[in-house]
Amino acid sequence: xxxxxxxxxxxxxxxxxxxxxxxxxxxxxxxxxxxxxxxxxxxxxxxxxxxxxxxxxxxxxxxxxxxxxxxxxxxxxxxxxxxxxxxxxxxxxxxxxxxxxxxxxxxxxxxxxxxxxxxxxxxxxxxxxxxxxxxxxxxxxxxxxxxxxxxxxxxxxxxxxxxxxxxxxxxxxxxxxxxxxxxxxxxxxxxxxxxxxxxxxxxxxxxxxxxxxxxxxxxxxxxxxxxxxxxxxxxxxxxxxxxxxxxxxxxxxxxxxxxxxxxxxxxxxxxxxxxxxxxxxxxxxxxxxxxxxxxxxxxxxxxxxxxxxxxxxxxxxxxxxxxxxxxxxxxxxxxxxxxxxxxxxxxxxxxxxxxxxxxxxxxxxxxxxxxxxxxxxxxxxxxxxxxxxxxxxxxxxxxxxxxxxxxxxxxxxxxxxxxxxxxxxxxxxxxxxxxxxxxxxxxxxxxxxxxxxxxxxxxxxxxxxxxxxxxxxxxxxxxxxxxxxxxxxxxxxxxxxxxxxxxxxxxxxxxxxxxxxxxxxxxxxxxxxxxxxxxxxxxxxxxxxxxxxxxxxxxxxxxxxxxxxxxxxxxxxxxxxxxxxxxxxxxxxxxxxxxxxxxxxxxxxxxxxxxxxxxxxxxxxxxxx
Numbered sequence: 183x184x185x186x187x188x189x190x191x192x193x194x195x196x197x198x199x200x201x202x203x204x205x206x207x208x209x210x211x212x213x214x215x216x217x218x219x220x221x222x223x224x225x226x227x228x229x230x231x232x233x234x235x236x237x238x239x240x241x242x243x244x245x246x247x248x249x250x251x252x253x254x255x256x257x258x259x260x261x262x263x264x265x266x267x268x269x270x271x272x273x274x275x276x277x278x279x280x281x282x283x284x285x286x287x288x289x290x291x292x293x294x295x296x297x298x299x300x301x302x303x304x305x306x307x308x309x310x311x312x313x314x315x316x317x318x319x320x321x322x323x324x325x326x327x328x329x330x331x332x333x334x335x336x337x338x339x340x341x342x343x344x345x346x347x348x349x350x351x352x353x354x355x356x357x358x359x360x361x362x363x364x365x366x367x368x369x370x371x372x373x374x375x376x377x378x379x380x381x382x383x384x385x386x387x388x389x390x391x392x393x394x395x396x397x398x399x400x401x402x403x404x405x406x407x408x409x410x411x412x413x414x415x416x417x418x419x420x421x422x423x424x425x426x427x428x429x430x431x432x433x434x435x436x437x438x439x440x441x442x443x444x445x446x447x448x449x450x451x452x453x454x455x456x457x458x459x460x461x462x463x464x465x466x467x468x469x470x471x472x473x474x475x476x477x478x479x480x481x482x483x484x485x486x487x488x489x490x491x492x493x494x495x496x497x498x499x500x501x502x503x504x505x506x507x508x509x510x511x512x513x514x515x516x517x518x519x520x521x522x523x524x525x526x527x528x529x530x531x532x533x534x535x536x537x538x539x540x541x542x543x544x545x546x547x548x549x550x551x552x553x554x555x556x557x558x559x560x561x562x563x564x565x566x567x568x569x570x571x572x573x574x575x576x577x578x579x580x581x582x583x584x585x586x587x588x589x590x591x592x593x594x595x596x597x598x599x600x601x602x603x604x605x606x607x608x609x610x611x612x613x614x615x616x617x618x619x620x621x622x623x624x625x626x627x628x629x630x631x632x633x634x635x636x637x638x639x640x641x642x643x644x645x646x647x648x649x650x651x652x653x654x655x656x657x658x659x660x661x662x663x664x665x666x667x668x669x670x671x672x673x674x675x676x677x678x679x680x681x682x683x684x685x686x687x688x689x690x691x692x693x694x695x696x697x698x699x700x701x702x703x704x705x706x707x708x709x710x711x712x713x714x715x716x717x718x719x720x721x722x723x724x725x726x727x728x729x730x731x732x733x734x735x736x737x738x739x740x741x742x743x744x745x746x747x748x749x750x751x752x753x754x755x756x757x758x759x760x761x762x763x764x765x766x767x768x769x770x771x772x773x774x775x776x777x778x779x780x781x782x783x784x785x786x787x788x789x790x791x792x793x794x795x796x797x798x799x800x801x802x803x804x805x806x807x
Contacts, residue, residue: 188324188679195323198288202318207279209321214238214296221259223301227309230301237262237311238296238319238664240348240511241289242326251286255295258349265310266296272314280315288370292322305715335702335796336729336743337760340670348433356658356708359479363657364431364650365384366478376453378428381416383433390414396446409435414571414645415632416455418600422640429453431650433507442662442731443592446671449650456641459573459599460583463646464560467587467597468497470648471558485659486590489556501545503581509551514543515580540565540580555588562586570610572598587648589656595648602643604636662731675700677757678709681776703786710790723749724791728764728779730772739765744779746787759787 202209216238222231223237251266268283281288289295299313327349339346347354355504368378377711386405388395390412400407413432455462475482475493482494492620500508507513510530517523522544524535532549536542543565548553555561562585566574569582601607611628639669654666664670676686677700696775702711725747729742744762766775 188797189682191325192323192683195241195290195321199321202288202321205285207281207285207318208559211279211317211319214319215298216296219259220257220262223262224260224309227301227303231303232300234300235311235356236296236298239294241293241295244286244289244291246286249283251283255297255479258354260332260351263308263310264299264316265302265304265312266316267312269681270299270314271316280317286316289318290322293318293326294320294322296615305415307635314646329389330597331493331635335761335763337672340664341672341675342667355430356654356666357659359658360650360654360666363474363478363654366474367431367470369393369477370473371429371451371453374427374466376429376455377425379420379428379430381410381413381430381432383435385410387627387629387631389627389632390730391571396435396437404495411436412647413450413452414647415629416646417452418632418640419635420645421456421639421643422635426456427453428580430522440671442664443655445651448663448667450647451650452645452647454600454643454645456643458644459564459642460597460644461645462583463597464497464499464562464585467560467595467646467648470646471653474653479657486556486656487592487661489590491557491562494556497558497560499560499585501566501581502561503543503563505551505555506543506546509554509636512546514539514546517542538565538567540567543726552588552593553591556590559588559758560585561588566610569598570607571601573603592652592655594652594656595646597646598644600640600643600645602636602640604633607636608633613701636759657757667690671757677701679703698733699756700758700760703759706757706759706787707790714735726779726783728776730775740768740770740775741765742775742779744782746783748791779781 199209217236218230220237220239223235224267237255237257238256239261239616242256242261244251244253249268251264253264253266254261255264266283266286271283272280296315296319297313297318298315299311299312301309302312303309327345347357371378384398384400384407387405387410388408390410391797393411396409397413398407398409399405404653406690410432411434413430413434417428418431429451429452431449434450436446436448438444438446442503453463453466455466471635472482472493475484483490483492485491503513503515512526512530514523514526516541517526520537520539520542525540527534527536527542528545530546530550533546534545536545562583563575563581564572564584564586566572566580566582569584572582572584575581575583582598584596586597587595613640651663651666655661655663660666680686681699726744727747728742728744730742742764743760744764745758745760746762748757750760762779764775764779764782766778770778
């Protein structure tokens with residue numbers, strides 16, 4: 183929809199609001215009298231027929247036919263028809279702020295309405311409510327997306343999921359199921375005697391893992407704080423306080439990359455159990471996944487990354503070194519020196535030199551073994567080099583009492599017997615600080631307050647930490663983490679319509695520097711043709727980006743979506759142009775896909791830009807997300 187038509191539609195609806203107020207009808211009342219949901223009435227029609235009900239929801243259709251009007255309202259449960267007769271609607275003097283038949287023209291698709299009337303079945307057999315009263319609950323200022331086209335651009339779907347789920351209610355189902363999954367996780371743990379605690383998200387010292395943190399500042403105490411990368415160290419403090427079984431379903435923040443299985447903000451279940459070791463958690467995690475499969479989703483077989491996985495079957499358990507030996511015929515336990523370990527890596531075609539035998543072993547596992555772990559597998563016995571919070575194995579202290587969960591070739595959780603020897607833990611932490619440059623993604627920070635707690639003592643303890651989003655991907659059979667996060671993180675943006683409606687050009691410039699202005703490819707082409715956009719040649723910068731997805735299960739073709747960032751067409755703003763979908767043969771290399779994308783740009787956006795400014799494609803940056 184063009185900027186002009188949307189502006190006109192919005193102004194028309196603002197005029198209707200003024201008319202409603204002149205009729206003493208509040209377009210935004212605070213109360214609703216709903217008694218029943220749409221789908222329940224449809225499913226149990228025999229019990230409802232002839233009874234008076236009050237339904238409410240978003241108006242999705244409305245058409246007039248003489249003295250009749252037919253409409254559909256949609257609530258959380260589904261849709262139901264309104265069979266509106268002119269002679270059955272009550273007049274103002276009897277209904278207060280209800281609408282008379284002639285005033286229904288003030289309604290628009292997208293409005294929220296309430297209808298009170300009798301449940302009937304029309305001559306065509308459609309279960310309906312015949313209203314005696316219709317109230318406007320909320321006047322919508324903007325039209326819904328086109329009924330048939332809906333939202334097709336993936337970026338718009340992610341930015342405006344509320345519109346996508348309105349037009350296609352079936353896309354709400356995975357998120358309903360994820361909510362059920364969370365409830366069942368709590369049921370499972372509570373039934374086993376665990377107590378749920380809230381642990382700090384704002385932490386004076388991040389820890390419990392190795393990841394790059396988000397840094398912030400607490401004004402009240404004038405001190406530096408971090409957003410949590412883990413809640414583990416606080417759960418251990420609860421063990422020291424005398425609680426034997428504790429857990430949190432917490433939010434985690436890791437300032438790292440974004441891809442199809444990683445998101446900077448995510449959720450995780452973390453537990454701590456006193457007087458047990460990691461073998462206890464192997465049973466716990468297997469039982470937890472099986473419980474969720476059955477009680478939250480009602481089945482045991484799932485399609486995970488194109489493979490059928492059955493959670494009713496016992497999970498395989500294998501030591502990491504044995505898993506590598508099985509796949510590669512290389513046994514890293516036989517390596518006596520780092521040089522031998524790196525030689526083994528090179529034999530496997532891995533040419534990245536590692537600093538320790540343990541790191542070389544993990545590299546071989548990640549590259550050669552991890553993608554093969556399709557059925558649920560518990561891999562244990564990680565090198566102690568990368569397990570600073572885990573106890574070493576008693577029979578071979580090179581390896582830790584630690585295991586990870588792998589399903590569909592994806593890591594789904596990290597678990598271990600907790601290191602409760604404060605002297606050994608502090609020595610290991612300090613040993614990592616001999617290097618001049620500390621990388622927070624690979625080195626656990628020193629936390630002396632935690633070491634002090636350990637010196638008071640905690641019993642043998644073990645914990646689990648499966649990620650909620652990755653569990654959700656498995657049980658909703660999705661392959662991209664954005665499809666299980668209702669509000670994925672995206673760069674701030676503002677479209678051209680909002681620029682005009684909200685008069686953003688009058689805002690202080692510093693409030694908008696770096697904020698994106700978003701256009702579709704069609705809107706961009708039209709604005710170029712009309713001369714609305716003009717370049718500042720010395721500053722024009724173009725940065726195409728390409729998101730490559732997995733191949734479609736329907737067409738067997740690979741799919742990708744491109745967008746363009748342009749600096750120089752709008753003062754101190756970034757112009758983002760979306761809507762460049764691609765398909766490609768599944769055997770194409772990344773390089774070939776990018777070349778295909780560049781060819782698409784030459785034929786579209788670059789041609790359009792060339793009309794106002796010479797564009798050199800050699801200066802264009804292609805980024806594969």
